Amino acid sequence: MSLQRVFFAFFVLLALSMNFGFFYGQIDNAIHHNLYELFGAIVINLIATILKLGERSHFGSLMLASSLVADAGLLAAAMVLGYANHVSGNVTPEFVAVAVSLSGGALVANIVSVTLMVIEAATLRR
Amino acid sequence: MPLIIMISVSSISILGMVLIPGVDASGHPYHMTFFEAFYFVSFMSTTIGFGEIPYAFTVGQRFWVALCIYPTVIAWLYTFGSILTLMQDKAFRQTLYHTIYARYVRNIREPFYLVCGYGTSGRLLVHRLTHENRQCVVIDVNEQFISELAIDDLHLFVPGLSADASESEHLVRAGLKHPMCRAIAAITDNDQVNLKIAITSRLLHPDLIVVARSEHRDVTASMHAFGTHHVIDPFEAFAEDMANLLVRPAHFRFQSLLAERLDPVDLAARASSLRDSQWILCGFGRLGQAIHKSLTAVGVKVVVIDAFPDKSALPDGSIIARGTQKETLIQAGIMSAGGIIAATSDDADNLSIMMAAKQLNDRVFLVARQETRTDDALFGACGLDMIMQPNYVVVRKAHAWLSMPLLQDFSSDLSIVSDAVAESILKRIEARVPVDEFETWQLEINDYEAPAITELLEKGREIRIADLLRDPWHPEKTQPYIALFARQDDSRWMLPGGSQPLQVGMKLLFCGHRTTAWRAALYHKEALNFALETESLEEERQPG
Numbered sequence: 001m002s003l004q005r006v007f008f009a010f011f012v013l014l015a016l017s018m019n020f021g022f023f024y025g026q027i028d029n030a031i032h033h034n035l036y037e038l039f040g041a042i043v044i045n046l047i048a049t050i051l052k053l054g055e056r057s058h059f060g061s062l063m064l065a066s067s068l069v070a071d072a073g074l075l076a077a078a079m080v081l082g083y084a085n086h087v088s089g090n091v092t093p094e095f096v097a098v099a100v101s102l103s104g105g106a107l108v109a110n111i112v113s114v115t116l117m118v119i120e121a122a123t124l125r126r
Numbered sequence: 127m128p129l130i131i132m133i134s135v136s137s138i139s140i141l142g143m144v145l146i147p148g149v150d151a152s153g154h155p156y157h158m159t160f161f162e163a164f165y166f167v168s169f170m171s172t173t174i175g176f177g178e179i180p181y182a183f184t185v186g187q188r189f190w191v192a193l194c195i196y197p198t199v200i201a202w203l204y205t206f207g208s209i210l211t212l213m214q215d216k217a218f219r220q221t222l223y224h225t226i227y228a229r230y231v232r233n234i235r236e237p238f239y240l241v242c243g244y245g246t247s248g249r250l251l252v253h254r255l256t257h258e259n260r261q262c263v264v265i266d267v268n269e270q271f272i273s274e275l276a277i278d279d280l281h282l283f284v285p286g287l288s289a290d291a292s293e294s295e296h297l298v299r300a301g302l303k304h305p306m307c308r309a310i311a312a313i314t315d316n317d318q319v320n321l322k323i324a325i326t327s328r329l330l331h332p333d334l335i336v337v338a339r340s341e342h343r344d345v346t347a348s349m350h351a352f353g354t355h356h357v358i359d360p361f362e363a364f365a366e367d368m369a370n371l372l373v374r375p376a377h378f379r380f381q382s383l384l385a386e387r388l389d390p391v392d393l394a395a396r397a398s399s400l401r402d403s404q405w406i407l408c409g410f411g412r413l414g415q416a417i418h419k420s421l422t423a424v425g426v427k428v429v430v431i432d433a434f435p436d437k438s439a440l441p442d443g444s445i446i447a448r449g450t451q452k453e454t455l456i457q458a459g460i461m462s463a464g465g466i467i468a469a470t471s472d473d474a475d476n477l478s479i480m481m482a483a484k485q486l487n488d489r490v491f492l493v494a495r496q497e498t499r500t501d502d503a504l505f506g507a508c509g510l511d512m513i514m515q516p517n518y519v520v521v522r523k524a525h526a527w528l529s530m531p532l533l534q535d536f537s538s539d540l541s542i543v544s545d546a547v548a549e550s551i552l553k554r555i556e557a558r559v560p561v562d563e564f565e566t567w568q569l570e571i572n573d574y575e576a577p578a579i580t581e582l583l584e585k586g587r588e589i590r591i592a593d594l595l596r597d598p599w600h601p602e603k604t605q606p607y608i609a610l611f612a613r614q615d616d617s618r619w620m621l622p623g624g625s626q627p628l629q630v631g632m633k634l635l636f637c638g639h640r641t642t643a644w645r646a647a648l649y650h651k652e653a654l655n656f657a658l659e660t661e662s663l664e665e666e667r668q669p670g
Contacts, residue, residue, distance in 0.1 A: 039144075050130050
């Protein structure tokens, strides 16, 4: 068992679970979607992305790509909410629905990422 | 790692800023939004510091900020420093440069020449080629030479790669397999590297013309063995020139006119008058041996002086001593000698031999070998008759072969004729061509080099060599250049007559002074047409 692998798997899985935590709930109801959870999802996703940098294998590049997709989705969701709050001045259910569906997209990418990680672990010869 | 630290530290700071309550302007409790916190932490960690927004902070907030400033700033500087280090990392920069270089070479859309080795000879060769608007690509293992390439005042931009040319991977990156690569010149100062380059090119791009430098007989032999087109041994080449100078002066003049645009008429006359006297050869290394062999082959008497005859067996009657001493030179018969050749590998020795010989006998023909280019001034001041610079010999040959492959055919056809015939050809050229503006160039009748002629030929018009030798606008004026040689597949014509019809794919060698009329005939369809019309009109008129 290597500490580095634990670290890596921890962040990749945490990114998925945080992402899901934010996504889960009624799509346009702001109460079901905690802002702090989105913040955490973004930070963990960014860290997971950086951990995947520098991998040269085929799996590594796929995982990096999926991670970048998740980052893009979550950052877009955060920007939508920021826009709603500061520019438009009012967080309407429409804005919440857009942000949550964006995070749903990111969730799919995160699922792919975790699946890839599992596949890689399964194909590892012992 | 620095990125992870930066993200963690910033996110903790942002979270703290959001959680800690503040007050707005009117004293009501206020929580920062994530956006405001992100904005604040961004300018705090980058040390820009716009101030406390959106409202002045409470003591609690300031306490948190005071805690956060140091870690965030340090994390930011750490990240920034790591990025800068990466940018300056030698391996990283080299990889980046190699990629850019390879992309540039891949995008070349004109014929180009790959020159391996950018030492003295490589530099001279690239100068000559770019001066004629020929694109070059350079590869040299020495990084300093490549950085000098960037400073050198060249006619065209020449990409240079500092990598070991003996590795095929680097040669491929430099465009070895590129369809527009015309020829490769392996002229590094290392024979083994040249050999490896020649082998690589023959295997990876068999159509390529390969010109390689070799100073050792066994390397020359193996280069010939797998079909290197042109092997240049500067010593052998010079020895051959030397023999020509003594016994076939017209050939010597012809060759130097073609290759260097110089007409050494006095030199050749003087040297050939000395052919029956004895010659002294100082130094019996590779050059000395080559000269000895070629001079004795044409019947010139040679006395050898060498201080350290190591492995090579000196010929009979040789003197084992240093040529720099006057006694030795007198013993070798300098007083009655026709000429003296200083062929040691040491410039200072060669110079002092020359000075000593000159003092003893001021009519003697002086030939010296010069190894380093920085000694130009010294050798120039010495008043020598001939200077042998290995690098120049290599460049002259390589340049001729790269830019005018036809010159090789011409030279080999010329070399079998007698000196009297060469003399008469030379006379014919001199009658038409001003020697001080002499130039030699090659033309292939194709779309690229002669579009107007190719088009008219394909329409079935008959064009003859004479039509190339006239100004289309002033057909009555003869131009100061002539056709030296023509070749179509296996047929060769020495000094082809004006009535010789041109064909697509024919290669011609011209010499003389290239005037504007030359361009008109090649590119200007109307001009050429006009010239052909007037010519046929005149022909019709004459019988009547």
